[in-house]
Amino acid sequence: MQWETVIGLEVHVQLATKSKIFSGASTAFGAEPNSQACAVDLGLPGVLPVLNEQAVAMAVQFGLAVHAEIPEVSVFDRKNYFYPDLPKGYQTSQMYHPIVGPGEVEITLDDDTTKRVRIHHAHLEEDAGKSLHEDFHGMTGIDLNRAGTPLLEIVSEPDMRSAKEAAAYLKAIHSIVTYLGISDGNMAEGSMRCDVNVSVRPAGQPEFGTRAEIKNVNSFRFVERAIAFEVERQIELIEDGGKVEQETRLFDPERDETRSMRTKEEANDYRYFPCPDLLPVVLDQAYVEHLRDALPELPADKRERFQSELGLSAYDANVLSASRPMAEFFEEVKNTCGDAKQAANWVQGEFSGALNRENLSIEESPINARQLGELITRVMDDTINGKAAKQVFQALWNNQGESADEVIEAKGLKQVTDTGAIEAMIDEVIAASPAQVAQYCDAEPEKRGKMIGYFVGQVMKASRGTANPQQVNQLLKEKLDAKL
Ligand code: ADP
Ligand code: MG
Numbered sequence: 001m002q003w004e005t006v007i008g009l010e011v012h013v014q015l016a017t018k019s020k021i022f023s024g025a026s027t028a029f030g031a032e033p034n035s036q037a038c039a040v041d042l043g044l045p046g047v048l049p050v051l052n053e054q055a056v057a058m059a060v061q062f063g064l065a066v067h068a069e070i071p072e073v074s075v076f077d078r079k080n081y082f083y084p085d086l087p088k089g090y091q092t093s094q095m096y097h098p099i100v101g102p103g104e105v106e107i108t109l110d111d112d113t114t115k116r117v118r119i120h121h122a123h124l125e126e127d128a129g130k131s132l133h134e135d136f137h138g139m140t141g142i143d144l145n146r147a148g149t150p151l152l153e154i155v156s157e158p159d160m161r162s163a164k165e166a167a168a169y170l171k172a173i174h175s176i177v178t179y180l181g182i183s184d185g186n187m188a189e190g191s192m193r194c195d196v197n198v199s200v201r202p203a204g205q206p207e208f209g210t211r212a213e214i215k216n217v218n219s220f221r222f223v224e225r226a227i228a229f230e231v232e233r234q235i236e237l238i239e240d241g242g243k244v245e246q247e248t249r250l251f252d253p254e255r256d257e258t259r260s261m262r263t264k265e266e267a268n269d270y271r272y273f274p275c276p277d278l279l280p281v282v283l284d285q286a287y288v289e290h291l292r293d294a295l296p297e298l299p300a301d302k303r304e305r306f307q308s309e310l311g312l313s314a315y316d317a318n319v320l321s322a323s324r325p326m327a328e329f330f331e332e333v334k335n336t337c338g339d340a341k342q343a344a345n346w347v348q349g350e351f352s353g354a355l356n357r358e359n360l361s362i363e364e365s366p367i368n369a370r371q372l373g374e375l376i377t378r379v380m381d382d383t384i385n386g387k388a389a390k391q392v393f394q395a396l397w398n399n400q401g402e403s404a405d406e407v408i409e410a411k412g413l414k415q416v417t418d419t420g421a422i423e424a425m426i427d428e429v430i431a432a433s434p435a436q437v438a439q440y441c442d443a444e445p446e447k448r449g450k451m452i453g454y455f456v457g458q459v460m461k462a463s464r465g466t467a468n469p470q471q472v473n474q475l476l477k478e479k480l481d482a483k484l
Contacts, residue, residue, distance in 0.1 A: 022049030043088025068103025098123035336373020
């Protein structure tokens with residue numbers, strides 16, 4: 001039997017506001033436990049929430065970025081449940097009238113093809129506090145600093161058909177929210193987490209199977225692994241004559257499996273009702289249009305422009321548009337050297353390699369985009385050869401110079417293209433290598449091409465890497481062949 005996987009994601013994004021969604025308390029990460037929750041966040045009697053306009057603006061920006069309808073009116077509801085990290089006894093959320101209506105996101109798959117995933121809606125809500133199990137023996141600690149942090153919950157349609165597609169979707173959402181600057185997207189700190197809904201059905205069956213919801217998966221890799229495990233589990237269960245229960249499960253990265261947490265609750269279990277403390281949010285057209293005008297160029301548009309205008313391959317365009325710092329760095333390199341392909345090669349090659357080796361982000365790079373662009377210019381105008389360029393790059397990386405020109409000058413790396421000078425070096429090498437010359441002359445003609453490598457190496461060494469390699473090759477061949 002052939003099975004098809006069906007996946008829908010609910011992504012929770014912490015919005016990068018300075019204060020909470022309904023109070024003035026700080027949202028900064030990593031503060032002393034319980035130092036950043038105020039009376040409103042704690043739900044003490046006699047206080048009233050005030051909606052943070054920044055959170056509204058950020059939600060609308062996201063909606064516009066995914067081509068969604070922005071309804072004129074949205075309403076906050078209370079979702080009632082008891083849990084120690086929720087002292088109010090309800091979470092303020094949006095159930096029936098979310099701030100962002102249906103939209104869509106373009107995702108890029110491994111083979112560089114794209115696919116559209118529909119967004120069902122996105123709504124604003126507040127985060128809860130955190131239960132801390134590790135530091136307390138036989139007890140649980142509660143840190144309420146996170147209570148009231150604004151969340152945008154982005155709910156997809158069940159449009160994904162593999163773990164890879166789900167990860168690609170999550171990456172697309174990550175890239176959109178970080179481009180917009182509405183979230184830092186830091187998954188390790190919980191700024192972005194997702195609930196993964198998974199079901200399977202026999203290939204060709206129009207109805208969906210029963211889904212399980214895996215809660216709070218917090219890395220791209222875990223999303224893929226949780227889905228892989230869950231798909232296996234469901235298929236085996238059905239093939240053994242069992243039935244998938246609609247339930248909430250937890251992914252355990254240590255054991256690489258999902259475990260049942262509780263049976264799925266229904267909306268009516270929560271006794272949703274409109275929050276009497278908050279007015280409906282009414283957005284006028286001008287406000288929305290003002291936000292639309294201020295949108296930055298988004299990843300999908302950049303990717304498209306990098307291909308159509310700059311002539312980059314789909315692969316290059318995709319890598320270079322994935323994050324905004326990467327895209328901006330690349331564009332400045334390209335503008336400095338004037339060649340998109342060269343800029344793309346250097347940014348993805350030498351530059352990204354060096355960042356990865358030292359585990360640095362682009363913002364922490366010791367070499368800036370202008371310096372790299374100028375270095376590439378000196379390769380393109382033949383001032384230096386490829387080998388010297390790597391040395392210049394290293395020197396700039398190690399802060400041994402302000403600019404490529406300064407390093408080239410200081411280290412004497414200017415490429416030698418003067419035929420006379422190169423010939424003189426070749427003559428010396430040939431004179432110093434009688435045995436190799438004899439071998440060369442005795443070798444079969446088709447083997448000589450390879451043997452010339454030894455001489456090229458010696459001449460390059462003699463020139464400290466600065467001789468023009470094409471000229472060295474050509475002149476060497478002429479001189480050696482003259483000895484045959
Ligand atoms: P709830 O609000 O109870 O969590 P929703 O119907 O709003 O349920 O769906 C939540 C998520 O589950 C959505 O992202 C949706 O795409 C996904 N989903 C719904 N049905 C299925 C299914 N049969 N298989 C996989 N995902 C599903
Ligand atoms: Mg849900």
